Amino acid sequence: MKQNKFSIFHFKPYIEQAIHELGFYEPTEIQKKMIPNILRGESAVGQSQTGTGKTHAYLLPILQSVNPELNEVQAVITAPTRELANQIYHEILKITKFYEEQTINARCFIGGTDKKRAIEKLKKQPHIVVGTPGRINDLINEQALFVHTSKILVVDEADLMLDMGFLFDVDQIAGRMPQDLQILVFSATIPEKLKPFLKKYMENPKYEHVQPKHISAENIDHILVPLRSREKIDLLHEMLLAYNPYLAIVFTNTKTMADEVANELIEKGIKVGRLHGDLTPRERTKVMKQIRNLEYQYIVATDLAARGIDIEGVSHVINYELPQDLDFYVHRAGRTARAGHSGITATIYEPSDEDALTRLEKMGIDFENMDLQKGNWLLIPERNKRKNRKKQTDDIQEKARSLVKKPKKVKPGYKKKINQQVEQMKKRERRLQKRKG
The missing domain is CATH 3.40.50.300 (P-loop containing nucleotide triphosphate hydrolases)
Known part of the structure; x- marks a missing residue:
């Protein structure tokens, strides 16, 4: 022993x-x-x-x-x-x-x-x-x-x-x-x-x-789901049904939005608990007891539940809205994947969230891009793939220019040499990516 x-x-x-x-x-x-x-x-x-x-x-x-x-x-x-x-x-x-x-x-x-x-x-x-x-x-x-x-x-x-x-x-x-x-x-x-x-x-x-080895636990999958032209509440409803979680917390930024989301999910036939600062102490105690007794599969909450409340068994966290203070993204995600378990943190995002998502990536969050189509989860191209590809091409062209010595007088073959250098570098880049793959 x-x-x-x-x-x-x-x-x-x-x-x-x-x-x-x-x-x-x-x-x-x-x-x-x-x-x-x-x-x-x-x-x-x-x-x-x-x-x-x-x-x-x-x-x-x-x-x-x-x-x-x-x-x-x-x-x-x-x-x-x-x-x-x-x-x-x-x-x-x-x-x-x-x-x-x-x-x-x-x-x-x-x-x-x-x-x-x-x-x-x-x-x-x-x-x-x-x-x-x-x-x-x-x-x-x-x-x-x-x-x-x-x-x-x-x-x-x-x-x-x-x-x-x-x-x-x-x-x-x-x-x-x-x-x-x-x-x-x-x-x-x-x-x-x-x-x-x-x-x-x-x-x-x-x-x-204690410096975090990773900004969030390694066993959390961070998923990005684009809203596109759908109704947000409909997409959330579909996500909850598709995930069929052991216990999911849906995070909103305000008490009003938490109530709105909870009410609309209840109308769609889902039994939902809610946790926010406007509940009376008796109501909060009752909800926590019901959660412990596994009476709810879904909870809609403000950031009160991201810090200061420990809810056991959370398998999924869904950001209906990204928090205004991005540190709270990490606190929200930390509600799942506790005690050695794995978990999923999914975020519904719109084009206006681009800046916040970029900052989260710089903080060390590694997102997977997925979409829900007819109840099935599909991997989709990363949201800024085109932008990254353009930046990579610009970097290669800049490097090629530095390798091809520019003559004092630009001769007719100069552009051709640069293009040849760019093509060679692109081929090398593709071979490198294939090896990595």
């Missing part, structure tokens, strides 16, 4: 048992880099793309450090969305259920839930607090939650926290905690506006950046 590679961290037996039961065998790169720092009690910033195992990079060492005999808050974990906070909380429960000697008490506090009930639960302080910054801050101000005993503060998805305006609340929470606080910040990106917060609370933190 192979030795589990997490054994290098010397976790408590119940954590090692949980790791084995969860099917973890080898730490991810961010876990290899961050876990030793956290176990040493150092503040650290972990930057890596979505789906790289950031959550367990801090959960495992935090659980290692918790002393169940102390009935006080020992770690506070903040997350930008209710769904992400809930997911982190449930990951904690998956590990602590293996601890049979004593109970490790974790609580999740999020907006949109009954605050009085939350205060009732805090008659006994939990060891670990997970939640959204606004609700945690509320409970501190109500003098129901006491975080002055906590040695660790986690700021998860920090860049999204900044975007959503929650950094003020995180700042307030950190201000109530001890001076020798261990702060752990995890983020896909580290924007300039986040740096003052890091500087305020973190003196010489360990900074671990």
